[in-house]
Amino acid sequence: MIRKILVVFLLITSTTLLAQKTSSSPYSFFGIGDEFSPKTVEQNSMGGIGVAYNHYKYLNFTNPAANAYLRYTTYAFGVLNNDLTIKSNGEKQKSTATSLSYIALGFPIGRNAGFSLGLQPVSSVGYSLVNNSLDNLTGNIQAATFYEGDGGVNRIYGSFGMRIFKDFSVGIEADYRFGSIENSITNQIVNVSLATKYKEDNTIRGGSVTLGTQYQKILKKNLYLNAGATFKLGNDLRVSGNEYLYSLTRGANGGDIPRDTLFSESLSGKYKMPLKSILGVGFGKFDKWYVGLEYENQDAIQVLGTLSNTNAAYRYEDSNSFSLGGYYLPKINSISSYWDRVTYRAGVRFEKTGLSVDGSGTNSNFTTINDFGMSFGLGLPLKQLSNVNLGVEFGKRGTTANNLIQENYVNFRLSLSLSESWFVKRKID
Numbered sequence: 058m059i060r061k062i063l064v065v066f067l068l069i070t071s072t073t074l075l076a077q078k079t080s081s082s083p084y085s086f087f088g089i090g091d092e093f094s095p096k097t098v099e100q101n102s103m104g105g106i107g108v109a110y111n112h113y114k115y116l117n118f119t120n121p122a123a124n125a126y127l128r129y130t131t132y133a134f135g136v137l138n139n140d141l142t143i144k145s146n147g148e149k150q151k152s153t154a155t156s157l158s159y160i161a162l163g164f165p166i167g168r169n170a171g172f173s174l175g176l177q178p179v180s181s182v183g184y185s186l187v188n189n190s191l192d193n194l195t196g197n198i199q200a201a202t203f204y205e206g207d208g209g210v211n212r213i214y215g216s217f218g219m220r221i222f223k224d225f226s227v228g229i230e231a232d233y234r235f236g237s238i239e240n241s242i243t244n245q246i247v248n249v250s251l252a253t254k255y256k257e258d259n260t261i262r263g264g265s266v267t268l269g270t271q272y273q274k275i276l277k278k279n280l281y282l283n284a285g286a287t288f289k290l291g292n293d294l295r296v297s298g299n300e301y302l303y304s305l306t307r308g309a310n311g312g313d314i315p316r317d318t319l320f321s322e323s324l325s326g327k328y329k330m331p332l333k334s335i336l337g338v339g340f341g342k343f344d345k346w347y348v349g350l351e352y353e354n355q356d357a358i359q360v361l362g363t364l365s366n367t368n369a370a371y372r373y374e375d376s377n378s379f380s381l382g383g384y385y386l387p388k389i390n391s392i393s394s395y396w397d398r399v400t401y402r403a404g405v406r407f408e409k410t411g412l413s414v415d416g417s418g419t420n421s422n423f424t425t426i427n428d429f430g431m432s433f434g435l436g437l438p439l440k441q442l443s444n445v446n447l448g449v450e451f452g453k454r455g456t457t458a459n460n461l462i463q464e465n466y467v468n469f470r471l472s473l474s475l476s477e478s479w480f481v482k483r484k485i486d
Contacts, residue, residue, distance in 0.1 A: 082141060082183070082184065082454075082464060083143065083184050083186060083462050083464075084412065084414075084426065084454070084455065084462070084464070085180075085181060085182045085183055085184050085206060086182070086184055086204065086206055086240065087371045087412055087414070088180075088328065088358070088360075088371075088373075088412070089179075089180045089182075089209075089210050089236075089238065089261060089294065089328065090180035090181050090182035090183075090206075090208070090209055090210070090238060091180060091181050091182070091183075092179065092180045093158075093177070093178055093179060093180065093181070095118040095119065095159075095177055095179075095212075095214075096118055096119060097115065097116055097117070097118055097133065097135065097159070097446075097472065098135045098158070098434070098446045098447075098448050098470040098471065098472035099115055099402065099434070099436065099446050099448075099472070099474075100117070100118070100119065101432060101434075101448055101450065101468075101470055102382075102402035102403070102404065102432050102433065102434025102435075102446070102447075102448035102450075102470070103349070103382030103383055103384060103402045103403065103404040103432070103434070104351075104380040104381055104382030104403075104404020104405050104406045104430075104431075104432055105351070105378075105380045105382070105404065105406050105432075106337060106339070106349040106350070106351045106380050106381070106382045106383075106404060107119030107120060107123075107337075107351070108120045108269075108285040108286065108287055108335045108336065108337035108351055109271065109283045109284050109285035109337035109338055109339040109349055109351070110123065110283070110285070110337075110339055110347065110349055111123035111125075111126040111271060111273070111283070112126065113126055113127065113128040113129065114127070114128065114129045114131055114442055114474070114476040115131065115133075115474060116131055116133050116161055116163045116173055116474075118159070118161070118175075118177070119287060119335065120218075120228065120269040120270075120271060120285050120286075120287050120335075121216040121217060121218050121228030121229055121230040121267060121268075121269045121287075122218045122226045122227050122228035122269040122270050122271040122285065122287075123218060123226075123228070123269075123271060123285075124163060124170070124171035124172060124173055124216055124217060124218030124219075124228055125169060125170055125171055125218040125219050125220040125226035125227075125228065125271075126171070126218075126220075126226070126273075127163055127164065127165045127171035127173075128165055129164075129165070129442055129476040129477060130162075130163070130164040130165070130476065130477060131162070131163050131164070131474055131475065131476045132161070132162050132474075132475045132476075133159070133160075133161050133162075133163075133472055133473065133474045133475070134157065134158075134159060134160045134161070134472065134473060135157070135158035135159050135446075135470060135471065135472035136155070136156070136157055136158060136470070136471045136472070137155070137156050137157075137158045137468060137469070137470055138153065138154075138155045138468070138469040138470075138471075139153065139154045139155075139156075139466060139467075139468050139469075140152075140153050140466065140467045140468075140469070141153070141154075141464055141465075141466050142464070142465040142466070143462055143463070143464055144457055144462065144463045144464075144465070145457060145460075145461070145462045145463070146457070146460070154183065156178070156181070157178075158177070158178070158470070158472075159175055159176070159177040159178075160175055160176050160177075161173055161174065161175030161176075161177075162174055162175065163216075169219060169220040170217070170218065170219040170220070171217070171218050171219075172215070172216065172217050172218075173215075173216045174213075174214060174215045174216070175213075175214060176211065176212070176213055176214075177211065177212055177214070178209060178210070178211050178212075179209070179210040179211060179212050179234055179236070180209050180210045180236075181208075181209035182206040182207055182208045182209055182238050182239075182240070183206065183207060183209075184204065184205065184206050185203070185204070185205050185206075186203070186204040186205075187201055187202070187203055187204075188201070188202045188204070189201050189202075190202070197247075198247060199246070199247055200244060200245065200246045200247060201244075201245050202242065202243070202244050202245075203241075203242070203243040203244075203245070204241075204242055205240075205241050205243070206238070206239065206240045206241070207238075207239050208236060208237050208238035208239050209236050209238065210234055210235065210236035210238075210261050210294075211234070211235060211236055212232045212233065212234045212235075213232060213233050214230055214231065214232035214233075215230070215231055215232075216228065216229070216230040217229055217230075218269070224272055224273055224274055224275075225270070225271070225272050226270070226271045226273075227268075227269065227270050228268070228269040228270070228271075229266065229267070229268055229269070230266070230267040230269070231264065231265075231266050231267075232264060232265055232267075233263075233264045234261070234262070234263045234264065234265070234294060235261065235262050236260075236261050237258070237259065237260050237261065238257075238258075238259045238261065239256065239257065239258050239259075240256070240257045241254055241255065241256040241257070242254070242255045242256075243255075243305075243313075245307075250306060251304045251305065251306060251316060252304065252305055252306070252307070253302065253303070253304055253305075253319070254301075254302070254303055254304075254305055254313065255300070255301070255302050256300070256301045256302075256303075257298060257299075257300045257301075257324065258298045258299050258300075258301075259296050259297070259298035259324060260296070260297050260298055261294055261295070261296050262294070262295050263292060263293055263294035263295055263327075264292060265289060265290065265292040265330070266289075266290045266292070267287055267288065267289040267290070268287065268288050268290070269285065269286065269287040269288075270285065270286050270287075271283060271284070271285040272284045272285070278342075279342050279343050279345070280340070280341070280342050281340075281341060281342070281343065282338075282339070282340050283338070283339050283340075284337065284338045284339070285335075285336075285337050285338075285339075286334070286335065286336050286337075287334070287335045288332060288333070288334050289330075289332065289333040289334075290332060291329070291330060291331050291332045292330050293327045293328070293329055293330065294327060294328040294330060295327045296324065296325070296326050296327055296328065296362070296364055297323075297324065297325050298323070298324045299321065299322065299323050299324060300320075300321070300322050300323075300324055301318065301320065301321050302318075302319045302320035302321075303315050303316065303317060303318045303319055303320075304316040304317045304319065322363075323363075324362075324363050324364060325362050325363055325364075326360065326361050326362020326363050326364035327361050327362060327364075328358055328359070328360060328361075328364075329358065329359040329360075329361055330355075330358055331355055331356040331357070331358065331359075332355070332356070333353070333354070333355040334353070334354055334355070335351060335352070335353045335354075336351070336352050336353075337349055337350060337351035337352070338350055339383075341383070344386055344389045345385075345386055345389075346383065346384065346385045346386065347383045347384050348381075348382070348383035349380075349381070349382060349383060350379075350380070350381050351379070351380040351381075352377070352378070352379055352380075353376075353377060353378045353380075354375070354376070354377045355375065355376045355377070355411065356375050357372075357373040357374050357375050357376075357411065358373040358411065359373070360373070370414065370415050370420065371412060371413060371414045371415065371423075372413050372423060373411055373412065373413070374409075374411050374412075374413050374425060375409075375411060376408070376409055376410055376411025377408075377409050378406060378407060378408035378409065379406070379407050379408075380404060380405070380406045381404060381405050381406075382402070382403060382404020382405065382406075382432070383402070383403070383404070384400050384401060384402040384403075384436075385400070385401045386398075386399075386400045386401070386436075387399075395438075398438050399435055399436060399437055399438065400435065400436030400444075401434075401435060401436075402432075402433065402434035402435070402436065402448070403431075403432065403433050403434070404431075404432050405429075405430070405431050405432075406428075406429070406430045406431075406432070406452075407427070407428075407429050408427065408428040408429070409425060409427055410425075410426045410427065410428055410454070412425075412426045413425050413426065414426060414459075414461060415459075416459040416460035416461040417459060417460060422459060424456065424458060424459045424461055426454065426455050426456075426461075427454070427455075427456075428452060428453070428454040428455075429452055429453055429454075430450050430451065430452030430453075430468075431450065431451050431452070432448060432449065432450040432451075433448070433449055433450075434446060434447055434448035434449070434470075435447045435448075441476070441477065442476035442477065443473070443474060443475045443476055443477075444473075444474045444476075445471070445472070445473055445474075446470075446471070446472040446473075446474060447470070447471055448468075448469070448470035448471075449467065449468065449469055449470070450466075450467070450468040450470070451466075451467055452465075452466050452468070453465050453466075454466065
């Protein structure tokens with residue numbers, strides 16, 4: 058039955074994932090957009106930890122070495138709903154975006170190896186902002202500037218993990234990233250029939266390789282200690298496209314009617330992504346409780362080529378994050394109480410995003426954008442080995458200082474993890 062669900066759902070949702078608008082954040086204006094960490098709903102509900110964590114039926118998008126511990130074929134997909142409140146100069150604005158987070162399949166290969174593959178968004182661009190210029194004497198609007206963006210980057214990945222010693226496993230993941238992004242700035246002056254619009258259309262392509270290791274030591278009384286590390290090797294995201302400046306009029310339905318092209322040039326460049334390393338440790342009791350701590354670090358992203366001409370309002374810095382989280386499962390095989398078989402998850406996360414923005418307009422006063430979040434979740438068991446996983450995250454990103462924007466967000470996450478035994482030779486009595 059699960060195999061039939063898998064085929065049908067993949068056909069329906071794979072196209073949706075590539076076409077969706079998954080962000081409404083003004084910070085998606087910068088670079089390749091609002092970036093997503095590749096984590097499952099279960100991981101996000103524990104503050105995002107995962108480099109040291111493994112489980113016999115749950116997928117792990119952080120460390121490919123965790124595939125070595127898979128014992129069941131698991132199909133998983135996740136959905137994200139983002140409720141965003143934007144603050145700037147005493148004003149507030151709210152928005153909501155709902156999107157598919159991932160489609161993935163993982164299965165064991167023998168007793169000491171496993172493989173997973175899937176499709177996930179990497180980043181999303183989805184903003185629409187208006188800045189009005191007022192007359193100093195009358196206070197009337199003199200001009201309006203519209204900032205709009207759409208698109209994003211997705212990835213297809215394959216991940217393999219193998220246990221080479223009793224307590225030690227290694228893994229490798231390869232992915233291919235692809236997408237397109239459109240950014241535009243339209244300026245309309247009051248009582249002037251023509252507006253001017255600057256637009257960039259970019260196509261993004263690139264691949265990456267991640268290496269991972271995990272160590273797990275079994276202790277007394279069903280306790281265990283584990284540690285993990287991943288290294289996402291440096292890679293390039295190649296960008297090609299065009300930039301335009303043209304005049305236009307607004308149609309009756311609000312659409313653009315282009316008039317004269319004032320400027321047109323091709324764009325070519327790349328985002329040079331440095332090595333990203335993640336280190337973590339954890340301690341727990343099998344199918345009872347777990348707590349883990351994780352640290353992630355990456356040097357500043359470099360922007361090369363003609364793309365460098367468009368990023369004067371922001372720059373990249375070194376990024377890092379700390380995550381702490383875990384779960385508690387009262388009694389996995391309880392008969393008397395359903396809620397004793399529910400997995401309770403929680404975690405906290407602090408991140409220096411690596412993005413620094415100048416809100417003064419002088420290109421000299423940059424402010425680092427930080428992100429803090431607290432998360433909670435439930436793993437609701439279904440029949441056999443499958444689960445519905447619910448998660449909620451409360452967080453804050455950015456600041457209102459230096460004419461910038463502060464985002465208060467609530468992320469609701471939902472995933473379905475379907476597990477069963479495949480490739481099992483059936484016995485006939």
